[in-house]
Amino acid sequence: MTSQTDIDRILGVWLSEGADHAPEDRLRAALSEVSSTSQKRIVRLPHLLGPSDRSLPPAALFAVIGVAILAIVGLGLGVKAGFIRLPMPTQLPAPASSPPATTNADRGLVDYRYPAAGFEISLPEEWNVTSTPDEAALTARSDATHIRLYVSSGDSAGRLVTCQRSAGPWESCEPRVATDRRSLGQAIAILPQDDHGVGPPTARLRQITLDGEPATMQSVVAYEYPAAGSQAVTWVVAMHSGRPYVVRLSWSVGREIPDVASIISGFRFLATGEPVTHRGPAGTYALSVPGDWVEPTSRKSGYQSFTVANGGRTRTVLKIRSSLPGGAIELCLTHCATFTDVESLDDLGRALHDPQLRQSFESPYGTITPRNGFILVRGETVLGGAPARFEGPASGGVSASGGFSDSAELYYHVWTTHEGVAVVLSFDSWAMNRGLVSDEQVDAILQSFRFTDG
Amino acid sequence: MDRILVERAQRGDREAFAQLAIAASDRLYAVALRVLRDADAAGDALQTALVKIWHGLPALRDPDRFDGWSYQVVVRQCHSEIRARRRRPFELALHMEAAPVGDAQIGVALRDELERGFSRLNADQRAVLVLMYYRDLSVGEIADTLGVSIGTVKSRLHYARSAMRAAIEADARPVPQEGRPA
Numbered sequence: 001m002t003s004q005t006d007i008d009r010i011l012g013v014w015l016s017e018g019a020d021h022a023p024e025d026r027l028r029a030a031l032s033e034v035s036s037t038s039q040k041r042i043v044r045l046p047h048l049l050g051p052s053d054r055s056l057p058p059a060a061l062f063a064v065i066g067v068a069i070l071a072i073v074g075l076g077l078g079v080k081a082g083f084i085r086l087p088m089p090t091q092l093p094a095p096a097s098s099p100p101a102t103t104n105a106d107r108g109l110v111d112y113r114y115p116a117a118g119f120e121i122s123l124p125e126e127w128n129v130t131s132t133p134d135e136a137a138l139t140a141r142s143d144a145t146h147i148r149l150y151v152s153s154g155d156s157a158g159r160l161v162t163c164q165r166s167a168g169p170w171e172s173c174e175p176r177v178a179t180d181r182r183s184l185g186q187a188i189a190i191l192p193q194d195d196h197g198v199g200p201p202t203a204r205l206r207q208i209t210l211d212g213e214p215a216t217m218q219s220v221v222a223y224e225y226p227a228a229g230s231q232a233v234t235w236v237v238a239m240h241s242g243r244p245y246v247v248r249l250s251w252s253v254g255r256e257i258p259d260v261a262s263i264i265s266g267f268r269f270l271a272t273g274e275p276v277t278h279r280g281p282a283g284t285y286a287l288s289v290p291g292d293w294v295e296p297t298s299r300k301s302g303y304q305s306f307t308v309a310n311g312g313r314t315r316t317v318l319k320i321r322s323s324l325p326g327g328a329i330e331l332c333l334t335h336c337a338t339f340t341d342v343e344s345l346d347d348l349g350r351a352l353h354d355p356q357l358r359q360s361f362e363s364p365y366g367t368i369t370p371r372n373g374f375i376l377v378r379g380e381t382v383l384g385g386a387p388a389r390f391e392g393p394a395s396g397g398v399s400a401s402g403g404f405s406d407s408a409e410l411y412y413h414v415w416t417t418h419e420g421v422a423v424v425l426s427f428d429s430w431a432m433n434r435g436l437v438s439d440e441q442v443d444a445i446l447q448s449f450r451f452t453d454g
Numbered sequence: 455m456d457r458i459l460v461e462r463a464q465r466g467d468r469e470a471f472a473q474l475a476i477a478a479s480d481r482l483y484a485v486a487l488r489v490l491r492d493a494d495a496a497g498d499a500l501q502t503a504l505v506k507i508w509h510g511l512p513a514l515r516d517p518d519r520f521d522g523w524s525y526q527v528v529v530r531q532c533h534s535e536i537r538a539r540r541r542r543p544f545e546l547a548l549h550m551e552a553a554p555v556g557d558a559q560i561g562v563a564l565r566d567e568l569e570r571g572f573s574r575l576n577a578d579q580r581a582v583l584v585l586m587y588y589r590d591l592s593v594g595e596i597a598d599t600l601g602v603s604i605g606t607v608k609s610r611l612h613y614a615r616s617a618m619r620a621a622i623e624a625d626a627r628p629v630p631q632e633g634r635p636a
Contacts (some may be wrong), residue, residue, distance in 0.1 A: 006585070006622075007615060007619050007622060010564070010568070010622060011568075011583060011587045011618060012587045012588075013587040014565065014568050015583065015584060015587045018484075018487050018587060019483075019484070019487060019493070020480060020483075020484045021480050021483070022479035022480050022482070022483035022484075022500055023493075023497050023500075025497075026479075026483075026498075026500050027475060027476065027479045027500075027501075027504070028498040030475065030501045030502075030504035030505050031471075031475060031504075033505050034475075034504070034505060034508045035470060035502075037505070037508070037509070037605075038466070039466050039508060039509055039511060039512050046551070115576055130501070141498075146538070164581075165494075190583060211590040229580050257611050266608075316482060336552070356604050421497060
């Protein structure tokens, strides 16, 4: 017989196990939903009956109910006898001969656009999307069917993450590299499993099309006995414009995911080649960046940034700081500092080398002390018709000379001042060294930069 | 809990609500995870509960009751999650990963029995156990938190403890040997 003290102790230990921190994506998804929905306003009518009427005596209550019943019955009899006329609905105009084109909204579909990942997908309204458009992957769940959906694309180097959470030891969510359909097929291949004598599940392959591109669909069709065969998983993978794409559906309700074809049919690739023009904060400048670069909403004044897909995640590849309304400018490397009286290119250059911007910080690997000695290129140029300067580690070759180009504070800076407005463009050196941002893209962005009237 | 934040959120201030949600999400998730024993389901419960809390805030008459009321919302959501998952014919048996610290104190077999015993409880009974043994609340505090009477809490606690005791003792029973006794 177990004593009560033992049970209390066991339950205490057992229930203390497990995570104590809420997953950030769930919190973010809830706040995102809250940001787009209004509260249900409570309209209280406490005084319609007056305070003394709240507790009506039973006789009075019966009298009120009786009058109400008589009124309803009387109304019904009156309508039947024909001496009370109820208002008839207004005659609607006849429909036009050619019905208007049906939109996705008319069909109860919602479009989710993920520019950084280069796709959009239309899903029924009851789908609950838990990711945000500036992320590199879409995650969603259908409240009606409990199907889970994950859509992602690889970066220009082919780095791809094919799932958010693996369905079993036979599936890996580690980043893979897929540069053609063959390597893409390998990225979703069922992994060998020899644990407890149970092999991996059996999968079926089919060749289909995904928004016009040849695609491979792989579905789990059977689990080896005695493994629990309850998780249905289907992947659809395709290449488009040199990037790999994956659509993954999972379902723990049955063995064959319903409506796969209709979900897949809502997927569309986005054209990524054409540059898109963005205006800076307060409209002081404008510049064009590649169409698949995403500008996250910024809450800071005098700050603008752009992200690109990076192997299932996003990375900020360009940060632009510009003068605040009072004339000062905030610059950030490992730390931020605000500089006033920045009137010339020299002032801005000195500010970028201010030790306040490069302070030690704690990281999972220990204390990092940034250094300031890696400037390999430096010179003068023109930006938006105004004299400008640049400096930074040279792209290519830098990572081979010690790997310091991966440091948190290394950027390729270009700065200028024009009619009292200072602007600093900082390109991420890490992204440039890995081909996420090419030299040609940097040149095109700098050439597109222009000051505007605000 | 900041009463002023709750009042601001009741008036529709989303920034105040975001602060409240960030502050409350860990404790709500921890309770949901322990009641549901499934990280995915707990995440679903938390996400839906936070949205329901936002919608329901204007109806909360006493802002000081926010903490307890938010537990009520998340426990109700756990109810829904359990019901939804029971409707599914092929449910995966997903258990939380055991923390290393627990391994030394609770055996693997006992842990399985605890999971099994716990899965037979309804969400209300699970919530009472979680609030008592994980949140260290007294019977009176649990009653106040869940908005039920002390008698109801005691009744749920009695049933839940009995079920868990049965599960623990099942683990302690000797395994029957094959063959007939001589």
